[in-house]
Amino acid sequence: MRTLRRPVAALAATAALLLAAACSASTSGSSTTPTGFTPPKIPMQTSLGKGEGTVNIVAWAGYVEYGQDSKTVDWVTPFTQQTGCKVNLKVAGTSDEMVALMKTGQYDTVSASGDATLRLIAGGDVAPVNTTLVPNYASIYPGLKNQPWNSVAGTSYGIPHGRGANLLMYNKTKVSPAPTSWGAVFDPSSPYAGHITAYDDPIYIADAALYLMKTQPSLGIKNPYALTADQLAKVVALLKAQKKNINSYWSDYTKEQAAFDSGDFWLGTTWEVIAQAVAADGKVKTDAILPSEGSTGWSDTWMVSAHAQHPNCAYQWMNYIVSPSANAQVAEYFGEAPANSLACAQIKDNPHFCADYHADDESWWKNVYYWNTPTKSCVDGSGRNDCTDYAQWVTAWNEIKS
Amino acid sequence: MVSSPVRRLAGALHRRPGLRLAGLLSAPMAWLLVAYLGSLTVLLLSAFWTTNEFTSQIEYVWNTDNFAQVLTDPVYRTVALRTLGIAAGVTVIDALLALPMALYMARVARPGSRRLLLVAVTAPLWAGYLVKAYAWWVMLSHGGVLDWAGGSPGFGVPAVVIVLAYLWLPYMVLPLYGALEQLPGSLLEASADLGGRPWRTVRSVILPLVKPALIAGSVFTFSLSLGDYLTVQIVGGTTQMLGNVIASDVTLNLPMAAAVSCIPVLLIVGYLLTVRRTGALENL
Numbered sequence: 001m002r003t004l005r006r007p008v009a010a011l012a013a014t015a016a017l018l019l020a021a022a023c024s025a026s027t028s029g030s031s032t033t034p035t036g037f038t039p040p041k042i043p044m045q046t047s048l049g050k051g052e053g054t055v056n057i058v059a060w061a062g063y064v065e066y067g068q069d070s071k072t073v074d075w076v077t078p079f080t081q082q083t084g085c086k087v088n089l090k091v092a093g094t095s096d097e098m099v100a101l102m103k104t105g106q107y108d109t110v111s112a113s114g115d116a117t118l119r120l121i122a123g124g125d126v127a128p129v130n131t132t133l134v135p136n137y138a139s140i141y142p143g144l145k146n147q148p149w150n151s152v153a154g155t156s157y158g159i160p161h162g163r164g165a166n167l168l169m170y171n172k173t174k175v176s177p178a179p180t181s182w183g184a185v186f187d188p189s190s191p192y193a194g195h196i197t198a199y200d201d202p203i204y205i206a207d208a209a210l211y212l213m214k215t216q217p218s219l220g221i222k223n224p225y226a227l228t229a230d231q232l233a234k235v236v237a238l239l240k241a242q243k244k245n246i247n248s249y250w251s252d253y254t255k256e257q258a259a260f261d262s263g264d265f266w267l268g269t270t271w272e273v274i275a276q277a278v279a280a281d282g283k284v285k286t287d288a289i290l291p292s293e294g295s296t297g298w299s300d301t302w303m304v305s306a307h308a309q310h311p312n313c314a315y316q317w318m319n320y321i322v323s324p325s326a327n328a329q330v331a332e333y334f335g336e337a338p339a340n341s342l343a344c345a346q347i348k349d350n351p352h353f354c355a356d357y358h359a360d361d362e363s364w365w366k367n368v369y370y371w372n373t374p375t376k377s378c379v380d381g382s383g384r385n386d387c388t389d390y391a392q393w394v395t396a397w398n399e400i401k402s
Numbered sequence: 403m404v405s406s407p408v409r410r411l412a413g414a415l416h417r418r419p420g421l422r423l424a425g426l427l428s429a430p431m432a433w434l435l436v437a438y439l440g441s442l443t444v445l446l447l448s449a450f451w452t453t454n455e456f457t458s459q460i461e462y463v464w465n466t467d468n469f470a471q472v473l474t475d476p477v478y479r480t481v482a483l484r485t486l487g488i489a490a491g492v493t494v495i496d497a498l499l500a501l502p503m504a505l506y507m508a509r510v511a512r513p514g515s516r517r518l519l520l521v522a523v524t525a526p527l528w529a530g531y532l533v534k535a536y537a538w539w540v541m542l543s544h545g546g547v548l549d550w551a552g553g554s555p556g557f558g559v560p561a562v563v564i565v566l567a568y569l570w571l572p573y574m575v576l577p578l579y580g581a582l583e584q585l586p587g588s589l590l591e592a593s594a595d596l597g598g599r600p601w602r603t604v605r606s607v608i609l610p611l612v613k614p615a616l617i618a619g620s621v622f623t624f625s626l627s628l629g630d631y632l633t634v635q636i637v638g639g640t641t642q643m644l645g646n647v648i649a650s651d652v653t654l655n656l657p658m659a660a661a662v663s664c665i666p667v668l669l670i671v672g673y674l675l676t677v678r679r680t681g682a683l684e685n686l
Contacts, residue, residue, distance in 0.1 A: 027459075037456070082650070096653055096654050097653060099458060099653075099654060100458075100654050103458070103459075119458065122456055122457045123454075123457030123458065123459050124457075124459075125457075164569075194556065242662035246639070246640050247557065247639060247640075248557055248639045248640055249640060253465055259543075262543045262544055262545060263542045263543075263544040263545055264543050264557075323432055364460050364653075373456070375456065389455060389456070390455065390456065391456075393454035394654075394655075395451060395475075395477075396649065398477050398650070399477050401640065401642050402477040402478075402480050402642050402647075
């Protein structure tokens with residue numbers, strides 16, 4: 001085939017030119033991360049109009065249930081009946097995915113964790129939230145309002161949804177004695193090598209950092225999201241050693257569920273909702289615990305997109321999902337502490353639910369480190385400015401996984 | 403005579419063959435340039451941009467940092483070499499499996515069973531890619547068929563090579579079958595008449611003649627393996643290939659993903675150039 005010769009040669013020449021251009025360039029210093037950033041000016045909605053008939057939601061698995069996982073678990077249908085807003089759901093497996101989805105401008109509202117919220121605010125992807133348009137905001141625990149991850153300089157950017165901790169799930173027949181420490185997943189000579197799993201996201205670095213913070217105080221880690229370059233290197237070394245024992249990483253919760261069911265995974269980090277799903281499948285006996293070191297966790301916030309095409313339905317959704325009844329259902333189904341103080345009374349089958357999940361016990365949450373975006377200015381409140389930022393975490397995570 | 407616009411147009415087209423040709427070719431050429439090459443160019447251009455490290459917003463500042471990072475960061479070298487190894491392994495395995503299969507189908511099997519074998523080879527193409535990958539996940543996983551038979555390699559590079567070799571096998575068998583079927587029987591008879599034993603005939607007559615088909619098949623298996631990222635996600639365990647790196651970058655760091663995606667493009671171009679040097683593409 002004669003004609004192929006020229007195009008191929010031309011393509012090769014182009015490629016060579018590009019490569020040469022790439023090689024000749026020197027690496028310039030990376031731009032500094034905005035620390036005390038000023039969010040772009042985005043107007044706040046001042047009044048609530050008529051619903052648009054639809055709302056597009058990005059959420060964590062288990063937050064928006066219309067009977068897709070279990071016919072009896074459904075709080076979306078009542079919402080649609082009350083407001084006339086049809087719900088289109090997009091489930092995201094990681095905070096990075098949520099940020100990327102919100103950047104498309106196709107979604108109206110998102111249940112963002114603390115490692116996504118500030119990035120969304122700084123990027124101008126979400127608008128300030130007018131809390132007076134959300135009547136149920138009044139009964140949200142004061143300890144969750146206007147926190148560093150959901151507000152900037154007194155301006156609220158979202159409605160608190162609930163909070164919880166990442167747990168250690170294990171297969172009771174395979175793992176014995178029962179683990180009490182995260183050491184079970186970080187032990188390089190673990191007897192469970194090849195059956196351990198971990199969360200597939202740069203934020204999992206914080207889980208390893210927390211373990212080192214509690215077991216090797218000499219490293220001087222004060223907060224798992226505030227790591228100097230040296231500390232990050234130590235954490236990366238731990239995660240690289242762990243990788244040899246990992247069966248596979250998960251970010252899609254159905255993957256973890258299926259792999260625990262099949263017996264490929266024996267132990268690893270999980271969310272309560274996955275633990276309950278595995279228990280409901282009944283194929284293996286599992287337990288999920290909060291290890292002695294405490295854990296990473298999340299405090300989630302419903303935010304509204306700066307480009308929302310259905311802002312009125314989005315506000316109605318935010319008000320509905322934190323209402324005592326809906327918030328109670330989500331909290332019980334997902335296994336997290338509700339944000340609405342009146343939700344506890346709605347959980348009839350377990351009067352101790354809110355006590356069990358420490359809904360109002362701020363001192364207990366001191367041991368749970370909510371997902372946060374690491375920045376150059378350390379997020380441990382020390383005022384230091386020598387911490388690794390999220391971009392460095394992403395690079396480190398790629399290095400661990402490569 | 404009244405000249406309607408249609409008639410006038412027809413007349414103009416009749417008088418000017420160049421116009422006729424342009425009219426005929428403009429649609430497919432526009433497709434090729436805009437949709438196919440255009441999108442690739444945009445991707446390549448975006449590799450020269452950068453993203454804000456905090457907000458992941460694309461910043462339109464012309465620079466080559468991404469390429470510098472791809473070239474200097476050992477992470478990308480490791481992943482690129484692993485991907486290259488997997489693609490080469492899949493291609494070799496497929497060639498070794500497909501050659502005897504195609505030879506039997508084209509030269510030995512009776513017409514009836516030949517048709518049946520062709521259907522058997524192409525039938526898996528009718529099933530979805532994900533279905534096949536997950537079928538292998540079930541077989542390879544704990545308590546799966548292979549585990550039960552005592553031979554599951556577990557999730558990892560071997561599993562990826564096996565599944566990819568399975569997925570792309572038809573793309574190797576079909577070109578080989580086509581070439582072998584067209585091979586004149588007289589050549590094989592001549593070889594036998596001259597005292598060539600079967601193995602000698604395969605080596606000196608069949609292989610050189612089907613080499614272009616073998617290379618065409620290898621271009622498929624090699625490039626498809628190079629770009630794959632789903633199979634490795636499903637059965638790869640903790641293995642990373644170039645496709646995974648691109649996929650994980652594409653959400654929040656499109657410029658970096660674009661820069662990384664130049665690696666498989668260059669590898670394929672390199673492969674085509676190597677193949678061309680052997681002269682195999684001339685008689686394709």
